[in-house]
Amino acid sequence: MVVLTHDVDPQGDLVVVLKEPNSANLTLDVSIRPSGTVLGKEGYQNDKDVLNLPKAKSILPAVEGSDKEPVEVHFKVSSQHMKLASPFFEQMLNGPWRESTFSKAPSTPPSRAGPGSLEPCAEIFDDAYERLPPRSAACTSSSPLPTREVNVHGWSPEALLLVLKVIHGMNDEFPLVTSVEFLAEVATIVDYYQCQRAVQLAGEVRHQTMYRFPLAYGKRCILWLFIAWAFGWRDDFSKLASFVIEHGEGRRLIKSNELPVTVILGTLDNKRQECITKILTRLDELADELGDDRAGCDHRCSSMLLGSLLRERKNLSLLDPDLQSPYTGYSVHEYAKKFSAFRVIDWGYRGWGEGVYYSTWVYHHYIDAAAPEGD
Template sequence: MPVVTHDVVPDGDIYIVLKNPNAKWTAPLFKLRKHATDKASYIRDKCSMDLPKLLRLGLEPYEYRIRVSSQHLITACPKFKKMLQSPWKESAPVNATSPSESSDQVPCIPAIREISTSGWNVHALVQVLNIIHGRNKEVTRGDTTLRFIADMTVIVNYYECVEAASLAADLWRERVDVPKKYGKESIVLLFISWVFSWDAMFSSMAQLVMEHGEGLEHVETNNLPIATILEKLHKKRQWSFPVVFNRLNHLRGELLQGRMGCNRKCRDMLVGRLGAAKNDMNKKFGNWDRKHKGISVGLVMSTLDNYASPKWRDPDEKGRAHSRDCSIKSLMQPTFN
């Protein structure tokens, strides 16, 4: 197997040996609902995320040996520290020499140890190592794709060197086009923002998942370690449907009790609209308050949006038009907020 060497630190005391490079697939496989279809049907999200040609062609038959400094690794990365301060297989010493009997005045040559790893995007790994070693001029400053940022972030997360990479990550964030639709890009950015604690962006991406996700069966995370986060959001999504269903029932009771609505006529119309809305949702989603499959919170919200406030004026109340706040959408909005 051909071997490619790269010196991050020419006199370093560690070789990071990368085998089977570019094998990890950090872009999730994702299925999106087809628009304008009565039954739930899905197509694969074909967003390419600007994949490099190198990755499209498959795996490279190379082994990469990257020379680095153990002191930098230990200082920046707790995981490297554990490897280098323990007799792990991944950190075995090589090339150790000792003085011969005839040359006992010659000092020992320090052992160069190896840390074996596999699968990483080799360019992303070199970038992360440049960051760890403070080689700022070697850090990518031009156009950086979301996929490449994801490859670097997965490495940063695995080796627990978030703090060391945080300044570089701020530069990456400036180059990210924030997706406005739910898809593989929003899932990837959800992971990146979680790793680097970009709170506002994480909340925005989590909101997309919560509103438009239709179940974990439509997302295959591959080598992107985000399954735990998606499971938590999925549980919140499942929890939200009974809340919406119960709120609709509660709203009907409040209207019948006269505690909502402008007046009796307003309440009568809203009760009728509410019944029509629930009937339409049962037809469209089935037993949606229990199964939670094939639907999203966003679909429920859009269905309720179709039931706007009726435009009417009570002839017995001159000068007063029907309040825009008296609509199913407006009365349900606090629940979605």
């Protein structure tokens, strides 16, 4: 067993024991469409956007790359700071004990899964990206001093150390610029332990120094979406959410692994599907209205509009297939582009009097009604 110790608070009365460091898979894989690819068809590629620079300095230099010995990282902290910063830790540390909180015999500590454990003490992620009860959660004494231990699992030790330092008032320890992926790891811990208020100032500084609205849909956009959610950047989260609804092409094209963004993405993708359903439904309704002379200025006008609608839907493959939810491979943005591509034609006829002329620009008035309003 390799044990590394960091004294966040040298006078602290709580030791946070990180087991299996870096085992949580917080990577994000997003399949995007290369430029020029036909919508709705195969041909996606993994987003290669580089989001892991600059690299965070490892606090495990002596054991990186070694799988021969298990590693634990011990962080000595103040239980009062942790309880004030995190409702999670407050509930955990104020919860009932099976036995005495402090052991007087450090040479014979209780089993981590046996007597002396606290339930719930820590949680982990499973393969389904859900929070589960702990595999082991012990609060013991590792010295004659009244020091508790709390086990946590899987986190990046660098990200966890940074969060603990900020909770203890060391905001200057937070680099002004980090990689987006590292900031997402920090955001995951902040969200998991519900300590947004304690890190609010540090988060706002990173917002000013790092955040720029993404220029395209992909991995960067979704990571910033989650970071904005975790740090409570409401305006930015709202704008990013609208962008994902407009440009996303389906939840199946995103593999979030253990990054806790599944529920958010599912909600936004449901909105995307609702928008596309409204568009297709309105187009079908418009065809019925034109066929029944309930739209258009007169019979000739509605006939021209109906013919134009049927031809455009046939020529533009995006609108021709009998699409079904969840519309994987189609975005609201692309539908809007197809609407703008519908051609406007002028036509007219001559009767006994002056000629009468019409333009199918009227048709665009009906098409605009098909586009759902933003939420």
